[in-house]
Amino acid sequence: MTEQTTPTGTPAEPEAASHQSESPAPAEPQAPAAPPAAVQAPPAPVAPPVPDLPQAPPAAVQDQVSEAVEGQVPVTVEGQVSEAGAVKVKKDRRVLRAVLRWTAATVVFAAVGTAAAYGITRMERTDVPGLATQTDGRWDYPTISKPPLPSGSPGPFAEANTSGSHYADLRKLVLPAPKGAKADAALRGEDGWLTRKAFLAEYAEKTDRDTVGQLLTDYGLRHIAARGWTAADGTRTRIYLLQFDTAAVAEDLASTQLANYDSAQFAVRGVTGTERDEKFPERAAVDEITRFAYTESKPYGAEQVREAYLSAGDTVALVVQSHKGLAKAVPFQQTVILQSQLLG
Numbered sequence: 053m054t055e056q057t058t059p060t061g062t063p064a065e066p067e068a069a070s071h072q073s074e075s076p077a078p079a080e081p082q083a084p085a086a087p088p089a090a091v092q093a094p095p096a097p098v099a100p101p102v103p104d105l106p107q108a109p110p111a112a113v114q115d116q117v118s119e120a121v122e123g124q125v126p127v128t129v130e131g132q133v134s135e136a137g138a139v140k141v142k143k144d145r146r147v148l149r150a151v152l153r154w155t156a157a158t159v160v161f162a163a164v165g166t167a168a169a170y171g172i173t174r175m176e177r178t179d180v181p182g183l184a185t186q187t188d189g190r191w192d193y194p195t196i197s198k199p200p201l202p203s204g205s206p207g208p209f210a211e212a213n214t215s216g217s218h219y220a221d222l223r224k225l226v227l228p229a230p231k232g233a234k235a236d237a238a239l240r241g242e243d244g245w246l247t248r249k250a251f252l253a254e255y256a257e258k259t260d261r262d263t264v265g266q267l268l269t270d271y272g273l274r275h276i277a278a279r280g281w282t283a284a285d286g287t288r289t290r291i292y293l294l295q296f297d298t299a300a301v302a303e304d305l306a307s308t309q310l311a312n313y314d315s316a317q318f319a320v321r322g323v324t325g326t327e328r329d330e331k332f333p334e335r336a337a338v339d340e341i342t343r344f345a346y347t348e349s350k351p352y353g354a355e356q357v358r359e360a361y362l363s364a365g366d367t368v369a370l371v372v373q374s375h376k377g378l379a380k381a382v383p384f385q386q387t388v389i390l391q392s393q394l395l396g
Contacts, residue, residue: 199221199224
């Protein structure tokens, strides 16, 4: 009743005075009657923005995820998501953790790629081209390092080395045998140097041996270094390094006389015909090395043969592998890649 009579103005004052004289205690509850109106005023402007708050964070998260993919650290995302609620935080944190893991993985793979040359030798990688898993038949090679150069001599592909010469000892550039392999004494040569006759014996036909022998004379062969072995799985490997005066001479011999794009010019022992090895991974190529890889054409004889010619500066390499039945691709690829790296 007191609130209804308040709008009349002056009559309200006597009535309030009489109440104060009769019962002083109730006068205090009526004084706060005005504040309720003030309390009701603030909620009006606060209510409209509430439904819109959860909509902002997802857009912010998308922006930050894009930045993370580009390599930026999303330092502000966690704070923005926390305003939307605990469920959002957990979900978006999972997204960010996944993005950061993939970003980190990309950096790791890029770094590993630059170290591929010697990563294969230690058999620690499972993503090397042509080498799928630890049980795919790869061999356990010892740790490999290039031999030292004579003082003041450039590497074969240095800008100052216009002839593309390998100044390191050629005998030390031949790939060592894998662990557990039995060395082939016939390829040891005299003091590590193999005779021309011993090399030419790799070719099956006499006419081919005569032709290749004449080519070696015409192109000015200087040295032959070689190594051979039989691995624990029965695969036989022969590697020959033939050194000439210049890179131009070696490249011409390999690409125009010994190797063709689709097949080798001359058949090695145990082979009637070869064809380009289409399954040899192109991404396994080694800089500055020209590679011609072949596999024996079907039908195979008692054993399958794989071979590759490499042109590396002043040196031509021939890698041959054979195995009764089928010769596995992985050991062949692994051997060719490692030999290429030693010559590079």
